[in-house]
Amino acid sequence: MPDIDIRSLSASPEATAQLGEILVEAVANGGSVSFMHPLSPDAARAFWEGALAAAGRGERVVLGAWDGEILVGTVTLLLDCPPNQPHRAEIAKLMTRLSHRGRGVAGALMRAAEALAVERGRTLLVLDTATEGGASGLYEGLGFVLAGTIPDYALKPHGGLTGTMIYWKQIAARG
Numbered sequence: 001m002p003d004i005d006i007r008s009l010s011a012s013p014e015a016t017a018q019l020g021e022i023l024v025e026a027v028a029n030g031g032s033v034s035f036m037h038p039l040s041p042d043a044a045r046a047f048w049e050g051a052l053a054a055a056g057r058g059e060r061v062v063l064g065a066w067d068g069e070i071l072v073g074t075v076t077l078l079l080d081c082p083p084n085q086p087h088r089a090e091i092a093k094l095m096t097r098l099s100h101r102g103r104g105v106a107g108a109l110m111r112a113a114e115a116l117a118v119e120r121g122r123t124l125l126v127l128d129t130a131t132e133g134g135a136s137g138l139y140e141g142l143g144f145v146l147a148g149t150i151p152d153y154a155l156k157p158h159g160g161l162t163g164t165m166i167y168w169k170q171i172a173a174r175g
């Protein structure tokens with residue numbers, strides 16, 4: 001893996017712009033991350049402005065993987081769970097820039113997100129991924145367990161329905 005620095009992102013025009021680029025690129029290339037292609041740069045930046053504002057309120061952590069000045073990947077740890085699920089967190093919006101795929105960036109982001117969840121006292125992680133064009137193999141390699149598959153759950157970015165696979169992983173909390 002290149003020399004990648006992973007850190008949590010706070011609201012800034014630079015972070016929003018680079019996160020927006022990654023999101024537009026991922027959607028254009030078929031990534032199932034809640035949006036349809038074509039995703040406008042303005043809509044992508046608006047999404048990240050909201051996400052980073054939520055991070056500022058402590059409701060989530062947006063991690064960024066930096067290769068020098070270039071943001072090459074991101075993952076979000078959603079912490080804002082209902083009152084009866086204070087031990088749970090959710091993984092979302094895992095994306096690596098096309099130029100940096102296949103080099104372990106997403107794996108490193110996932111390990112960092114899990115470590116952060118443990119630090120925050122969370123003991124259960126959940127996530128979902130599309131059956132077509134998703135990243136089930138990556139998550140299974142990291143120890144996530146498939147709970148089941150829901151058929152025809154969402155539209156793929158370029159149209160046509162795909163199922164979703166729901167995963168969970170119990171993680172060790174400190175102390």
Ligand SMILES: CC(C)(COP(=O)(O)OP(=O)(O)OC[C@H]1O[C@@H](n2cnc3c(N)ncnc32)[C@H](O)[C@@H]1OP(=O)(O)O)[C@@H](O)C(=O)NCCC(=O)NCCS
Nearest residue numbers: 031094095096101102103104105106107129134135137138
């Ligand atoms: C999925 C994605 C984040 C992977 O990023 P990446 O940085 O290339 O992944 P890594 O290089 O860290 O791969 C880690 C491991 O997962 C495997 N892997 C990566 N992408 C995979 C995929 N789509 N399906 C199955 N396995 C995958 C790799 O082979 C590697 O395995 P290894 O550790 O045994 O060598 C990237 O392809 C992407 O941004 N896709 C578009 C957005 C998306 O679909 N995100 C997931 C939403 S749930």
